[in-house]
Amino acid sequence: MQKVSPAAPVAPWLGGKKVLHKTIIDRIDRIKHDTYVEPFVGMGGVFLRRTWKPACEVANDLNGEITNLFRILQRHYPQFLEVMRFQVASRREFERLRASDPLTLTDLERAARFLYLQRLAFGGQVRGVFGVSPGTAPRFSLAKLEPILDAAHERLDGVVFENLSWEDVVSRWDSAGTLFYLDPPYWGGESDYGKNMFERAEYERMADALSSIKGAFILSINDVPEIRECFAAFHLEPVKLKYSVSKGGATEAKELIISNREVKTSLI
Template sequence: MRQVRPAAPVAPWLGGQKRLHPLLIERIEAIPHRSYIEPFVGMGGVFLRRRMRPRLEVMNDRNGEIINLFRILQRHYPQLKEVMRFQICSRREFERLRATDPATLTDLERAARFLYLQRLAFGGKIDGVFGVSAGTSPRFSLARLEPLLDAAHERLDGVVFESLDWAELIPRYDTPDALFYLDPPYFGGEADYGRGLFDRSQYARMAEILGALKGAFVLSINDAPEIRALFAGFLIEPVRLTYTVSAGQGTEAQELVISNREALARLL
């Protein structure tokens, strides 16, 4: 393990673990491991904020726009900043880029487009609305964004990027020294990240695969009776949180942090 400077996510993301990440990182860093793998990395809300770096780190997501952004941020950071340098915060530009097929763009242009949209979309959802309103400053500003990009670029050094189905990724990297952190779509929100990427039947498959895991895992998900039943063979830790959207009133919710008992025994 090597201590590193943590970084913040470069854009908001649905389910980005803004409230839960301190507890998750505490659990992760207390488990000895030599490789760290995230099958559902999203914008790296947990991955980037960790303070300790093992020998191998793997970021995976089925969303190719995410992996392309991180790969460009790692390998072509100066060019990415140059592409974004003269970008303006504009509803018309937001709508134009959202309507643009990313397949028609270069990888560099795709990364800049995705980051721009993620920064300006309400709630971090590109298919939502332009997230600028009266009395608030826009999230897209290169002056504010550059320090975040600098830190993320440094933190991504040496990271392996994959874009596989989670069930294919886990066996590829499973060893007795591996630690997986899983942040799958919430139960009841399986289609929130795109149709066809995840369905409800995969929770049962996940419990089965994790039950045969050689390494350790930490999984976070919303509290639902069906999830408790499927993962009853593991250690389940309930966590109460308050979520807010924009300036709205807080909503109480309960999350579950689930781990295999072999890994958790090392914490006791």
């Protein structure tokens, strides 16, 4: 293991683990591994914030926009900054880029488009609205963004990127020294990341696949009876959280950290 500086996610992401990441990383650090794999990396809410780096790291997401952005940050960072340098927070530009077909763009332009939309969309959902409101600075400002991108560029050094289904990633990268961290869509929100990206039947398939791997896994998901039943063969650790929903309040949530390794977090 190599000690490294953590980095922040470069943009908001639905289910980005802003509240839960410290708990998950603590569990990750307690399991010995030489290969670390995230089949649902998203914006790297856990991946980038870890402070220990094993010999091999794999970041995967079925969303090709994510893997393209990370690959560009890793390999073409100076050129990426040049593409972003003269961009401004604009409703018209937001709508123009959202309506454009990413397949008609270069990889650099495509990565810049995706990051711009993710940072300015309300709640980090590109299908949503232009997320700028009175009394709040826009999340797109290159002066503020550049240090975040620089830290992510450094942290992504040597990372392997995949753009496969979670099943293919698990089967290809499984070994006795592998640790998988899985953050699938929550039960009831299977379509939150796009149509046909994840089906409810996949929870059962995931439990079956994880029951036969050589390595270790940690999985985080909402605590509902259906998930408890599906993953009943593994260690289930309930966690209570509070999520801010507005300036005036918060909502409580129950989540599960599931693993095929019993992780002791206290002497009791």
